[in-house]
Amino acid sequence: MDNFLFFAIITGAIGHVIWNALLKKSEDKIKFMRAFTLLSSLLLFPLLFFFEPLPRTAWPFFFITIVIHVFYKIFLCKVYDYSGLSFGYPIARGLPSLILLLLTPFVFGENLELNNKLSVIIISLGILLLVFSEGNFKKINIKGLSYSLIVALIIIAYTITDAKGARASSAVIYLLYYFALDGFIFNFIALFLFKNNKITLNYFFKNFKNILIAAIFNIYSYLPAVYGYTVGKVAVIAALREMSILFASLYGLIVLKEKGGFLAFVSAIMILAGCMSIKLFS
Numbered sequence: 139m140d141n142f143l144f145f146a147i148i149t150g151a152i153g154h155v156i157w158n159a160l161l162k163k164s165e166d167k168i169k170f171m172r173a174f175t176l177l178s179s180l181l182l183f184p185l186l187f188f189f190e191p192l193p194r195t196a197w198p199f200f201f202i203t204i205v206i207h208v209f210y211k212i213f214l215c216k217v218y219d220y221s222g223l224s225f226g227y228p229i230a231r232g233l234p235s236l237i238l239l240l241l242t243p244f245v246f247g248e249n250l251e252l253n254n255k256l257s258v259i260i261i262s263l264g265i266l267l268l269v270f271s272e273g274n275f276k277k278i279n280i281k282g283l284s285y286s287l288i289v290a291l292i293i294i295a296y297t298i299t300d301a302k303g304a305r306a307s308s309a310v311i312y313l314l315y316y317f318a319l320d321g322f323i324f325n326f327i328a329l330f331l332f333k334n335n336k337i338t339l340n341y342f343f344k345n346f347k348n349i350l351i352a353a354i355f356n357i358y359s360y361l362p363a364v365y366g367y368t369v370g371k372v373a374v375i376a377a378l379r380e381m382s383i384l385f386a387s388l389y390g391l392i393v394l395k396e397k398g399g400f401l402a403f404v405s406a407i408m409i410l411a412g413c414m415s416i417k418l419f420s
Contacts, residue, residue, distance in 0.1 A: 146362035147375065148413075151382035153359035157352040158214075164348070167215035168335040172328050173342060174352035175211070179321030181353065185314060192307055192315045199303030200315060204323055206296045207316075211324060212331075213289050220282040228405070230289035232265025235377040237294055242373045245298055250373060257415040258377040264408025265380065297376055301367035309365035317357050381413045 157174070164170035192200060217230055239258045242248045250258070304312045328335065342349060359382075366375035 143362070143366055143369070144378070147366055147378050148381055150359045150362035151379055152385055153355035154379075154382045155385040157355040157359065158218075160348050160352045161215070162218045164345075166335060167218055168212075168328070168332050169337055169341065170345070170349070170352070171211050171215060172325050172332075172335065173337050173345065173349045174356060175321035176325050176337070177321070177342075177349055177353040178317050178356050179319060182314060182318040182357065183322075186318050189311060189314055192311055196303045196307035196312055199299050199306060200312070203296050203299045203303060203316065204320060206292060206299060207320060208324055208327055210289065210292045210296060213285055213292060216285040217282065217289055220285055228265045229283065229286040230293065231380050231382065232262055233287065233290040234293040234297060235265070235373070235380055236262035237290075238297060238373045238376050241294070241298070242371065246301070246372055248371045248373070250371060253415065254371070254374050257412045258373055259412075260408050260415070261377045261380055261412035264405045264412065267405040267408070297367075297372065300364055301372045304364045304368050309361065309368050313357075313361055313364055378413055381409065 160174075161167055161170055214230070235258055239250070239255065239262070242250070300312070300316075306312075325337075363375055363379045366378075
């Protein structure tokens with residue numbers, strides 16, 4: 139894998155942790171999600187007039203991913219309501235890599251080399267170790283785990299959809315349309331689903347710094363991955379993107395003082411080893 143793509147995905151992974159950490163820290167997660175996705179759309183919508191239209195072949199994938207991401211946002215907020223960043227985030231992000239490894243030969247016709255398969259497996263197993271990071275099975279946060287598993291399934295769905303959509307157009311055009319419209323659509327739906335989570339100008343001004351940071355990194359964090367889907371193998375790119383889990387775990391353990399332990403350390407080493415293997419042998 140060339141250096142540009144590798145470091146773009148790694149920096150995108152850091153960006154993903156930043157907006158997830160801000161979401162986790164927010165008092166009203168639905169309200170904060172509404173605010174920064176709306177700002178993302180407000181920032182990018184004017185650019186639609188300066189770029190070529192989304193190709194007709196990509197529109198079905200675009201509409202599907204918009205719907206999928208509505209559920210993603212809702213259940214991601216649930217994950218952070220019931221679990222810590224160092225627990226829910228790794229499980230939600232880690233399981234998709236392992237399942238995509240099994241699905242991509244059938245969905246995309248991509249056969250991975252043995253070293254790629256081992257890298258994805260090492261990363262996935264390292265992530266799933268975090269299920270037991272707080273001790274034995276009896277201490278597992280069942281509600282947090284359940285929502286994390288739902289988010290994992292949603293991530294698999296939108297990864298496949300977005301990879302196909304970007305390949306039917308281009309990563310830049312596809313994501314430009316997605317982020318330019320996603321915030322408006324999600325907020326419209328939220329008017330009916332979340333009547334008690336209204337956003338006001340006062341809320342925007344009071345939390346503008348965090349909303350702006352989340353909006354910017356929300357946009358940037360996904361671009362390198364979707365571009366990677368158009369030039370590389372989906373399972374490998376998806377697994378490498380989960381380097382974000384290492385950063386999320388460290389942030390949760392060090393900054394948020396969440397529980398961890400020896401298994402969390404072993405997990406971090408496995409994730410790092412898998413990512414470096416992808417860099418060296420892909």
